[in-house]
Amino acid sequence: MKGILPLFLFGYLSTVSGTILWDGRFNNYTTATDFDQWSWSNQVGTYQTYIYGNQHGETASSWLTLGSQYKNPATTGEKQGVKVKINATSTWNGGPMLRTELLPQTTNSLTGHLYFHVSLQIPTVNPPDPAYEHQIVFWEGHYADIKYGQLSGQNGVADTLQVITGGESIWSVQPVRGTWYNFILEVGSPGGLWVSTGSNALQKVYTGSLNGNGGTDWHVGALRLPINGNAQQINETDLYYSGVYVEDSGPTTQP
Numbered sequence: 001m002k003g004i005l006p007l008f009l010f011g012y013l014s015t016v017s018g019t020i021l022w023d024g025r026f027n028n029y030t031t032a033t034d035f036d037q038w039s040w041s042n043q044v045g046t047y048q049t050y051i052y053g054n055q056h057g058e059t060a061s062s063w064l065t066l067g068s069q070y071k072n073p074a075t076t077g078e079k080q081g082v083k084v085k086i087n088a089t090s091t092w093n094g095g096p097m098l099r100t101e102l103l104p105q106t107t108n109s110l111t112g113h114l115y116f117h118v119s120l121q122i123p124t125v126n127p128p129d130p131a132y133e134h135q136i137v138f139w140e141g142h143y144a145d146i147k148y149g150q151l152s153g154q155n156g157v158a159d160t161l162q163v164i165t166g167g168e169s170i171w172s173v174q175p176v177r178g179t180w181y182n183f184i185l186e187v188g189s190p191g192g193l194w195v196s197t198g199s200n201a202l203q204k205v206y207t208g209s210l211n212g213n214g215g216t217d218w219h220v221g222a223l224r225l226p227i228n229g230n231a232q233q234i235n236e237t238d239l240y241y242s243g244v245y246v247e248d249s250g251p252t253t254q255p
Contacts, residue, residue: 018115018247018248018249018250018251018252019247019248019249020245020246020247021106021108021110021114021246021247021248022046022104022106022108022110022216022245022246023046023245024046024047024102024104024220024244024245024246025075025077025078025242025243025244025245026046026071026078026079026080026081026082027078027079027080028045028046029045029046029066029080031061031066032060032061032064032065032066033059033061034061035047035049035059035060035061035064036049036059036061038050038060038105043105045105046104046105046106047102047103047104047105048102048104048105049064049102051092051099051100051101051103051219051221052064052090052092052099052100052101053086053087053089053090053091053092053098053099053100054093055089055091055094056089058089063084063085063086063090063100064082064083064084064085064100064102065082065083065085066080066081066082066083067080067081067083068080069081070082070083070240070241070242071119071240071242072119072121072180072182072198072199072242072255073199074180074198074199074254074255075119075242075243075255077243078242078243081240081241081242081243082102082240082241082242083238083239083240084100084101084102084220084221084222084238084239084240084241085100085126085222085236085237085238086098086099086100086222086224086234086236086237087234087235087237088232088233088234095226096226097223097224097225097226098222098223098224098234099221099222099223099224100221100222101220101221101222101223102219102220102221102241103216103217103218103220104216104218104246106216108216109215109216110214110216110218110246111187111188111213111214112187112188112213112214112248113186113187113188113189113191113248114186114187114188114214114246114247115184115185115186115187115194115246115247115248115249115250115251115252116184116185116186116187116214116218116246117182117183117184117243117244117245117246117247117252118137118146118182118183118185118220118241118243118244119180119181119182119183119241119242119243119244119255120136120137120146120180120181120183120239120240120241120242121178121179121180121239121240121241121242122148122175122177122178122179122239123177123178123238123239123240124178125238126235126236126237126238127177127237127238128148128149128222128224128237128239129149129234129237130148130149130150130158130159130160131149131150131158131227132149132150132224132225132226132227132232133147133148133149133150133151133152133224133225134147134148134149134222134223134224134225134239135147135219135223135225136148136220136221136222136223136239137183137185137218137219137220138218138219138223139212139214139215139217139218139219140217140219141212141217143165143166143210143211143212144163144164144165144185144187144210144211144212145163145165146161146162146163146164146183147161147162147163147164148160148161148162148175152225152227157174159174159175160172160173160174160175161173161174161175161181163183163185163193163195163206165209165210165211166209166211170193170205170206170208171193171195171206179197179198180197180198180242180255181195181196181197182195182196182197182200182202182243182255183195183202184202184251184253185210185214186204186210186251187210187212187213187214188213188214190207190208190209191207191208191209191210192204192205192206192207192208192210193205193206193210194251194253196253196255198255199255200255201253201254202251202253202254202255203253214246220241220244221239221241222237222239224237243255
């Protein structure tokens with residue numbers, strides 16, 4: 001596939017202590033159009049790219065933008081990050097959810113005692129509306145989710161970034177826009193959650209099961225739930241992602 005290197009850029013791996021089972025950092029992508037080359041019959045590249053607004057002839061690259069301005073500057077193992085966009089036409093298979101998501105493309109099962117890394121930013125420009133629930137990192141089984149905004153069907157503070165497992169919030173913060181939040185979701189046993197901001201080393205803030213052993217059905221991106229089952233019109237909403245990978249030991253605690 002043009003623009004997708006068959007091997008990882010080894011120069012970018014010097015800060016990682018464990019063995020990387022899947023590297024979702026965006027070093028192997030040249031332009032966003034590289035995302036368009038993946039399909040079920042042509043499963044190439046680092047990511048599966050099939051969940052996005054597709055009702056008006058859009059392609060994956062319509063919703064994804066690569067650039068060094070979208071990565072955590074502290075992440076030396078990555079040359080660029082990704083801006084994930086949704087808007088009022090981002091209905092996937094007819095809606096009413098608005099979605100743009102990336103999933104790992106790998107033959108590894110990504111199960112067992114593993115460390116799933118991701119850094120994300122709620123930007124100062126086009127931030128998500130806190131009145132809506134945004135599922136921004138999750139497994140399909142929803143046993144460990146990173147969410148932003150008002151949880152669907154609940155009352156309370158809406159401007160909240162939180163990690164939920166087993167129906168309980170195990171970490172939450174009122175996020176500062178433009179700040180990078182770094183996470184490690186440790187699956188298997190003992191399991192737990194590691195968190196930091198900016199360039200700070202991640203520290204374990206929760207020890208316990210995340211109610212699942214990981215897997216490749218791991219979604220990174222924006223899924224906005226409707227209110228009362230109805231899709232609302234919105235302007236562009238953006239989220240930035242960086243430092244996405246899975247390792248089998250360590251974990252590496254530098255973003």
